[in-house]
Amino acid sequence: MTSAPLEPFAVTIDFATGALVPDPDVLDRRLADLDGYFVADIDDPGVGAYTVHEVRVPPTGNNLLSSTTVLAPGKVGDEYFFTKGHFHAIRDRAEIYLTLSGEGLLVMALEDGRTVTKEMRPGIANYVPGHWAHRSVNTGTTPLVFYAVYIGDAGYDYATIAERGFPVIVVEGEEGPEVRPNPRYVAS
Numbered sequence: 001m002t003s004a005p006l007e008p009f010a011v012t013i014d015f016a017t018g019a020l021v022p023d024p025d026v027l028d029r030r031l032a033d034l035d036g037y038f039v040a041d042i043d044d045p046g047v048g049a050y051t052v053h054e055v056r057v058p059p060t061g062n063n064l065l066s067s068t069t070v071l072a073p074g075k076v077g078d079e080y081f082f083t084k085g086h087f088h089a090i091r092d093r094a095e096i097y098l099t100l101s102g103e104g105l106l107v108m109a110l111e112d113g114r115t116v117t118k119e120m121r122p123g124i125a126n127y128v129p130g131h132w133a134h135r136s137v138n139t140g141t142t143p144l145v146f147y148a149v150y151i152g153d154a155g156y157d158y159a160t161i162a163e164r165g166f167p168v169i170v171v172e173g174e175e176g177p178e179v180r181p182n183p184r185y186v187a188s
């Protein structure tokens with residue numbers, strides 16, 4: 001069955017702030033929402049971690065959803081701030097991240113524990129194939145802003161990451177960011 005055509009439209013993206021015009025659906029994540037995700041304890045749960053600004057489109061398999069994410073700089077213990085990270089509920093759904101400002105790392109993991117980490121900086125478009133969980137990490141001192149485009153029915157599986165963690169963590173080392181095994185990772 002084919003659906004009726006949508007009306008073409010455009011949004012304006014501020015590359016520095018991630019704000020959209022129009023910007024009807026903004027999700028606000030605080031450190032409290034990341035309770036249990038970091039190795040160290042969170043000092044101040046009220047601190048803002050990231051916002052997600054969604055372009056409003058029906059979440060169906062014939063559409064492309066998109067959003068900007070604005071991830072604050074900061075650390076909990078030695079770990080840089082990150083997004084929760086998720087598999088897509090429909091596992092094989094792919095996604096593209098285009099970094100607009102800031103710097104960071106995109107950590108991706110398969111369910112068997114294999115990981116790939118890629119640089120995020122303005123102008124880099126990262127391809128996240130289906131089946132790879134993905135988490136963005138802000139390793140810089142300014143907000144990390146990126147634009148994500150994904151298949152509309154991808155959905156979210158947060159529970160697997162919440163329960164098992166990612167196989168690796170990103171910490172501040174002597175000479176910059178280091179990717180290390182996550183001591184709290186629960187292998188399958």
Ligand code: S6P
Pocket residue numbers: 052067068069083084085086095134135136148150154
């Ligand atoms: C959606 C896409 C992004 C993230 C956003 C926040 O498939 O990957 O829009 O939702 O970066 O991360 P998270 O892990 O909290 O959804």
Ligand code: ZN
Pocket residue numbers: 086087088095134150
């Ligand atoms: Zn995703």
